[in-house]
Amino acid sequence: MANIFIPPRWRIPEALTTPESHVQNRRMFMRIMGYCGAGALAAGWLLRPQGSPDASELMGRSAGPLGPDCLSNAPFSPAVRNPGFAVDRLMTTDKVAARYNNFYEFTATKSDVWRLVGKFKPWPWQIEIAGLVEHPGIYDVEDLLRGLPQEERVYYFRCVERWAMVVPWTGVPLAALVQKLRPLSGARYLALTSFADEQQMPGLSSQDWYPWPYHEALTIEEATNELSLLATGIFGRALPKQHGAPIRLVCPWKYGFKNLKSLARIEFTEKKPNTFWNTLAPDEYDFYGNVNPFVPHPRWSQAEDTLIGTGEKLPTRLFNGYAAEVAHLYPDAPTTPQPRRG
Numbered sequence: 001m002a003n004i005f006i007p008p009r010w011r012i013p014e015a016l017t018t019p020e021s022h023v024q025n026r027r028m029f030m031r032i033m034g035y036c037g038a039g040a041l042a043a044g045w046l047l048r049p050q051g052s053p054d055a056s057e058l059m060g061r062s063a064g065p066l067g068p069d070c071l072s073n074a075p076f077s078p079a080v081r082n083p084g085f086a087v088d089r090l091m092t093t094d095k096v097a098a099r100y101n102n103f104y105e106f107t108a109t110k111s112d113v114w115r116l117v118g119k120f121k122p123w124p125w126q127i128e129i130a131g132l133v134e135h136p137g138i139y140d141v142e143d144l145l146r147g148l149p150q151e152e153r154v155y156y157f158r159c160v161e162r163w164a165m166v167v168p169w170t171g172v173p174l175a176a177l178v179q180k181l182r183p184l185s186g187a188r189y190l191a192l193t194s195f196a197d198e199q200q201m202p203g204l205s206s207q208d209w210y211p212w213p214y215h216e217a218l219t220i221e222e223a224t225n226e227l228s229l230l231a232t233g234i235f236g237r238a239l240p241k242q243h244g245a246p247i248r249l250v251c252p253w254k255y256g257f258k259n260l261k262s263l264a265r266i267e268f269t270e271k272k273p274n275t276f277w278n279t280l281a282p283d284e285y286d287f288y289g290n291v292n293p294f295v296p297h298p299r300w301s302q303a304e305d306t307l308i309g310t311g312e313k314l315p316t317r318l319f320n321g322y323a324a325e326v327a328h329l330y331p332d333a334p335t336t337p338q339p340r341r342g
């Protein structure tokens, strides 16, 4: 009993432990596809050469949210979907997701981000590793990710503004990178910083009241939770620029604002770092940013999600449906309705 080793789910393509809320969907997936079907699907992704035409090009369109201005390349490579991470909701389409974005470095208008990313050059790309870690330095993103396990996961994603989507991300578990970098014993947080260049990102100078560059942070326990992903792709191809090319954070139990895009720097710290939205409006956005239907935003209820694309309304779930994986990190999280503050 004492010595049973349960490997983290990102180490094994077939999950041994699947959260209750995902079990039914996974069974259904298996029933429909069978293992052979799932294998063939995966092989299809693997065999598709990088840079092959995407759907919009095949339809004879060169512009649009998945057109050449929006596409990026490195360091993505296609990976097999891990069926241990599934969502019991209909998938959002790639085009809907690619033209409804929050990326304030370009504009605060969600429907216009994809139109403004043409000058953004997310390659070649370097990431600085700093602070309390054995291997600080400035690395090419390919070198940083080399040897780490890549996989695809379908996650439910929910913005603090209440819109939500269901999308497949490709990436590496952040835990695997943290392990590779070897934090020192004093390290308690990861401070993450986005790329920022006024020449490439028109929103930086037009909204100069924001505390650029965009910055976020996680505790080490959050960063090494099996759900935390550094995504390099979405919908089986490299991240379009508007989704945070070439690499961005995805922590699906947290509101969208924690999911920092176009990652340029990671610092391991002992002290709790400041974060962009918490600095701007501490009463509205706390450090953790965990999805919780029982804690209203001061200006709106957080009890309901609206799926982009379909407009379907769904009850918001505690930790966005990922309580099985993360609830133990937050023993004090409210689980009954709280009065609105502010």
Ligand SMILES: Nc1nc2c(c(=O)[nH]1)N[C@H]1C(S)=C(S)[C@@H](COP(=O)(O)O)O[C@H]1N2
Pocket (backbone or CB within 6 Å): 100, 101, 102, 103, 104, 105, 158, 159, 160, 194, 214, 242, 243, 244, 255, 256, 257, 258, 259, 260, 261, 262
């Ligand atoms: N650098 C940066 N990262 C960011 C943001 C941003 O404005 N700048 N917006 C955040 C918010 S509020 C959300 S909801 C998600 C949106 O991700 P998506 O556009 O890929 O759906 O990105 C997050 N990451």
Ligand SMILES: [Mo]
Pocket (backbone or CB within 6 Å): 102, 158, 159, 160, 161, 255, 256, 257
């Ligand atoms: Mo958001």
